[in-house]
Amino acid sequence: MDPLADCALAFPEFAPGEIWLVGAGPGDPRLLTLLAVHALVQADEIFYDALLDPRVLRLAKPEAILTPAGKRGGKASPHQDDINDALIGSARLGRRIVRLKGGDPFVFGRGAEEMRALVQAGFSVRIVPGLPSGLAGPALAGIPATVRTINHAVILATGHREVDSETAAEWEKLARTGQPIILFMAMGHLAEIAAAFWRGGLADDTPVAILENATTDRERILETTLGAAASDAAAQGFAAPAIVVVGQIVRMRQELRGFLATWHS
Structure with a gap:
């Protein structure tokens, strides 16, 4: 029926x-x-x-x-x-x-x-x-994709490709936009991508959030920084499937999380 x-x-x-x-x-x-x-x-x-x-x-x-x-x-x-x-x-x-x-x-x-x-x-x-997982997952975690006073664009990117000289240059270009970047399938190359972002001008203390199994009852969320993202994720055993959010929009979670209704039943 x-x-x-x-x-x-x-x-x-x-x-x-x-x-x-x-x-x-x-x-x-x-x-x-x-x-x-x-x-x-x-x-x-x-x-x-x-x-x-x-x-x-x-x-x-x-x-x-x-x-x-x-x-x-x-x-x-x-x-x-x-x-x-x-x-x-x-x-x-x-x-x-x-x-x-x-x-x-x-x-x-x-x-x-x-x-x-x-x-x-x-x-x-x-x-x-x-x-899309990269928008809905962060939203439910209290990370808006856009905030009028923070960003006028948001970049969605996939991190599944090997990071070589060509792809590293592409990551550096994205970092130079100054806009938040939401990464799909990036856990396997997170350290290399973070290093390319740093070379592209993003500071080590740029906020990063990693959402493992977003929106499910197995969800875990790690708030860290660009410089520590790869090591923190490894230390806490974060793995795919995960969404990685890079940029100042991550800071909104600290303002909003205490007021969010409980999502998981």
């Missing part, structure tokens, strides 16, 4: 043979959008990312096929071409397919690559945006 059936909202039809790229949000299932729930309860097959809360998959109908398709940095993972082929193969069987991704499909989620492959294969694709 669709829990949204009696809702006063009109939801698009999920036709057989369609693929919906659905964002699951930052982690907590309560942060799913209504359209994401609408897709999940109707899907015939759900290709889901690693690290998703298992309660999200409980929204699927009992007969739905649940297929893991998550990619994990540094670990054995399905190749992207194989994921694309599996999606296309299931759609050709006339199934309603949900490709379920953490965060938002188009924010470091390979959503564009998958959509291109599916469209080129002749399939109809619908995008269901999700709350």
